[in-house]
Amino acid sequence: MVIARMSGQLRKLAGGNNEVEIEAGDVKECITNLEKQFPGIESRLCNEKGLVLESINIYVNGDNIRSLKDLSTKLKEGDEVDFMSAFAAG
Numbered sequence: 398m399v400i401a402r403m404s405g406q407l408r409k410l411a412g413g414n415n416e417v418e419i420e421a422g423d424v425k426e427c428i429t430n431l432e433k434q435f436p437g438i439e440s441r442l443c444n445e446k447g448l449v450l451e452s453i454n455i456y457v458n459g460d461n462i463r464s465l466k467d468l469s470t471k472l473k474e475g476d477e478v479d480f481m482s483a484f485a486a487g
Contacts, residue, residue, distance in 0.1 A: 399476045401427055407480050410438045424455060425468040427478055442480065454481045 398418045403411045411417055412435055419434070421427035425447075432439040442453050447468070449455060455462045456479040462470045472478065 398474060399427060399472045399478055401431060402477060402479045404479065404481045406482060407441070410441050411435050421472050421478075423468065423472055424457065424462055424470045424478065427472060428468070452483050454483045455479065456481070 399421050401411075401417045401419050403415055403417075408415050411431070417431065417434070419427055419430050421430055428439055428442055441450075442455075443449055449462070449468065457465065457470050457472065458477055459479075462468065
């Protein structure tokens, strides 16, 4: 099991939960399994090609998956996956 954490507005997508335990071997599977529990969440995290939206940041144990292996980033028991809205300043 890994811990999927939703911050801010994303909690609404996970039924108001800020943490969900989920089985997953990589980040893509984590999102797929979240979708099974909370229909509609995947389309708020990924585009129609299955890529993470620019407005979303996903971290595994504090590291942005964009600097790792993106959706193919492997997960192991006890890992923490944080889903956050990206903030832009300007």
